[in-house]
Amino acid sequence: MGITIILALIALFVIVFAIMGFKIVQQSETMVIERLGKYSRTLTSGINIIWPIIDRPREIMWRYIREGLDGKNIILKTLVTKIDLRETVYDFPKQNVITKDNVVTEINAILYFQIIDPVKAIYEIANLPDAIEKLTQTTLRNVIGEMDLDQTLTSRDTINSKLRAVLDEATHKWGVKVNRVELQDINPPHDIRDAMEKQMRAERDKRAKILEAEGTKAQLSLEAEGHKVAEINQAEGEKQAQILRAEGEAQARLKVAEAEAEAIKKITQAISTTKSDPVNYMVAIRYIDTLKDMVSGKDNKTIYIPYEATGVLSSIGGIKELFNMTDKK
Numbered sequence: 001m002g003i004t005i006i007l008a009l010i011a012l013f014v015i016v017f018a019i020m021g022f023k024i025v026q027q028s029e030t031m032v033i034e035r036l037g038k039y040s041r042t043l044t045s046g047i048n049i050i051w052p053i054i055d056r057p058r059e060i061m062w063r064y065i066r067e068g069l070d071g072k073n074i075i076l077k078t079l080v081t082k083i084d085l086r087e088t089v090y091d092f093p094k095q096n097v098i099t100k101d102n103v104v105t106e107i108n109a110i111l112y113f114q115i116i117d118p119v120k121a122i123y124e125i126a127n128l129p130d131a132i133e134k135l136t137q138t139t140l141r142n143v144i145g146e147m148d149l150d151q152t153l154t155s156r157d158t159i160n161s162k163l164r165a166v167l168d169e170a171t172h173k174w175g176v177k178v179n180r181v182e183l184q185d186i187n188p189p190h191d192i193r194d195a196m197e198k199q200m201r202a203e204r205d206k207r208a209k210i211l212e213a214e215g216t217k218a219q220l221s222l223e224a225e226g227h228k229v230a231e232i233n234q235a236e237g238e239k240q241a242q243i244l245r246a247e248g249e250a251q252a253r254l255k256v257a258e259a260e261a262e263a264i265k266k267i268t269q270a271i272s273t274t275k276s277d278p279v280n281y282m283v284a285i286r287y288i289d290t291l292k293d294m295v296s297g298k299d300n301k302t303i304y305i306p307y308e309a310t311g312v313l314s315s316i317g318g319i320k321e322l323f324n325m326t327d328k329k
Contacts, residue, residue: 017052020052021049021052022047022048023047023048024048025045025046025048025082026045027045028045029083030043030082030118031048032057032058032119032122033055033057033058034055034056035051035054036054039058039119040055042118042119057081057082059080059081060079060081060128061077061079061130062080063077063090063129064077064078065091083122084115085114085115085118086114087113087114088112088114089112090112090129090133091110091184092108092133092136092137093108094106094107094185095108097140097141097144098141099144099145099147099149100145101148101149103149104189105144105149105152105187106186106187107140107144107186107187108183109136109140109182109183109184110181110182110183111132111167111180112178112180113167113171113177113178115175118175120174120175121176124173124174124175132171132176135170135171136163136181139163139167139170142166143162147159152186153186153188156183156186159183160180160181160182164178164180164181167181
């Protein structure tokens with residue numbers, strides 16, 4: 001009976017010993033094992049076997065963020081044996097930073113880092129989260145202290161780059177790589193914000209007036225250009241109209257001259273055939289035209305007879321003879 005109890009105890013001890021010797025490590029996690037207080041090895045993800053009595057995992061301080069009942073984030077710090085190798089986000093509380101022009105500004109920063117060497121993260125620094133937080137705060141004060149408020153508000157990318165470079169270099173010996181630093185909020189004092197809002201409002205009003213003046217200038221310029229083009233087109237049209245009228249009158253005169261020349265030619269041929277005096281014919285035509293103008297006056301009761309009426313009558317008689325001779329032929 002006693003032997004059975006002893007064997008049962010031994011079996012129970014072996015089972016407990018074996019269970020304690022099994023260590024399951026999750027993916028993207030690791031564990032640092034010390035043997036008799038000295039670094040032994042680093043466990044990888046999966047099932048690992050250690051000696052429970054002489055081997056033990058080394059604890060590391062870690063930081064967690066939990067949401068409280070009031071909706072605010074609560075920062076929890078505890079000792080853990082498993083080290084998370086994934087990228088971790090640290091949201092630091094707001095802090096007051098003095099700029100180069102002595103303006104107290106409230107800044108909230110976020111840090112993205114990753115543990116790449118678990119051994120250094122445990123043995124090179126006592127409290128890794130606190131060390132990273134304090135280093136970030138002091139570096140942020142140094143970087144912001146070299147810049148004016150205006151530069152701080154407009155140069156977030158520059159600040160982020162400087163912070164990342166300084167923190168990455170400082171945390172390299174801790175086995176940590178800083179991937180990115182972001183500034184969430186930059187809150188100047190209320191009086192400074194009021195002054196900035198007034199300045200921005202004045203700047204917007206100035207731009208609006210400049211744009212309005214430029215629009216008016218452009219409108220007047222376009223109107224002047226339109227009037228100029230219209231006057232040029234009108235002058236060009238009048239020029240073309242005068243040219244066309246002149247050409248029309250010239251062509252009309254040419255046609256009249258050609259008709260008169262043809263008439264004179266035919267009259268000349270007729271006179272030469274009848275052997276009459278062409279001078280009498282021409283004088284008679286002129287007399288008849290003159291009489292027509294005199295008769296068409298306003299006073300139709302008065303009739304003007306030229307002084308040399310006999311000459312006119314003789315000319316008319318000559319024309320009559322000319323027509324008679326033409327008819328006989």
